[in-house]
Amino acid sequence: MALIEISNLNKSYGSKLVLNDLSLNLEAGRIVGLLGPNGCGKSTLLKILAGLISAYDGAVLLDGHKPDIHTRAIVSYLPERTYLSGWMRPVDAFDYFGDFYGDFDRVKAEDMLRFFNLDQKQQIKTMSKGMKEKLQLILVMARRARVYLLDEPMGGVDPAARSAILDAVLKNYQDDALMVLATHLIYDVEKIFDEAVLLGFGQLVMQGETDQLRQQYGKSIDEIFREVFRCSVSW
Amino acid sequence: MSYEFDNHAPIYLQLIELFNQKIVNGSWTAGDRVASVRELALEFGVNPNTVQRALAEMEREGMMYTERTSGRFITQDQQLISDTRQQLAEEKIDQFINQMQGLGLGRDELKQLIDRKWGKNNGADRNQ
Incomplete structure (x- = not known):
């Protein structure tokens, strides 16, 4: 049984269909790139898996359970937008996460804070975008979860910070976990994926092992992505 | 990295x-x-x-x-290591020769060029 099993998933906002009869299985022990143009349903899918959206049609199973308050214990989710309050400092955020999640590893979080050269007493509202993204990543990766869902973890940061974030993901990834990383910045990130899932119009366009796709097409995942979605500039 | x-x-x-x-x-x-x-x-x-x-x-x-x-x-297995070394070198040389032929260089011209460049790029081997 796959760690995540999705079958015939449909989700619409009003009359707009965001996920259209999506079926997808994801196995443990993998870093999966969830790739698709803006508005293709990546964030909605991650929110459903994180148990934040419960109104949908179809079947979604995480380790055999419907996503709800209980599966949140095994899922560590990094949302696209921050939910941390501006007054908080990293040390407060660590307290908060430590209270909330039994699997939060404070020592690991403090290690990562040093790795990123962040100050544990600096208030979030005075942090740059890159610093905030690093802090969010720390909070998510410092949990010993079975599923990590990262929604654009390096959306607004410079290439140096992007490399540091990638290093941190690799360094803190546990072999038996499943990591799903949604992004549209493919080129810089694709070497850490072992599997790519291309999503378009809420449907599965392509799923495969990255090295196998490279061999088959003689192209990078980034180029395959551009080719698949070339005719859809209006998205 | x-x-x-x-x-x-x-x-x-x-x-x-x-x-x-x-x-x-x-x-x-x-x-x-x-x-x-x-x-x-x-x-x-x-x-x-x-x-x-x-x-x-x-x-x-x-x-x-x-x-x-x-x-x-x-x-x-030193034999295997040296075979692998040979094989890697041959692959690279095949590519290199192809590229040089693509530039229209002949064998003698290429050998001269290599002899001239070898000393510049690798000081230790200058007198070999």
Whole structure:
């Protein structure tokens, strides 16, 4: 049984269909790139898996359970937008996460804070975008979860910070976990994926092992992505 | 991360070539223990499963071997190492000759050019 099993998933906002009869299985022990143009349903899918959206049609199973308050214990989710309050400092955020999640590893979080050269007493509202993204990543990766869902973890940061974030993901990834990383910045990130899932119009366009796709097409995942979605500039 | 991979080709194949290079040029010593999958994944900034695949393939080819209790080691078969070195060199030279022929260079012209450049790029070999 796959760690995540999705079958015939449909989700619409009003009359707009965001996920259209999506079926997808994801196995443990993998870093999966969830790739698709803006508005293709990546964030909605991650929110459903994180148990934040419960109104949908179809079947979604995480380790055999419907996503709800209980599966949140095994899922560590990094949302696209921050939910941390501006007054908080990293040390407060660590307290908060430590209270909330039994699997939060404070020592690991403090290690990562040093790795990123962040100050544990600096208030979030005075942090740059890159610093905030690093802090969010720390909070998510410092949990010993079975599923990590990262929604654009390096959306607004410079290439140096992007490399540091990638290093941190690799360094803190546990072999038996499943990591799903949604992004549209493919080129810089694709070497850490072992599997790519291309999503378009809420449907599965392509799923495969990255090295196998490279061999088959003689192209990078980034180029395959551009080719698949070339005719859809209006998205 | 100091190594740049070409995203257009399978990364496990690039890892195999890189690791083989390290073995044939001696920066990885015959008989030594190979770093863990996790360490290598971090060092080269790639997926751990991709590293695992490259190492498994190298084991099949005999360039590494696993001892059940103590981990993975680099082969001590000097013949295999020197064959691999020869094979890597021939592949590179084939590519190089193709490129030079593409520029319209003949064999003698190319040999002269190599002799002239060799000393400049590699001081230690200047008088050889």
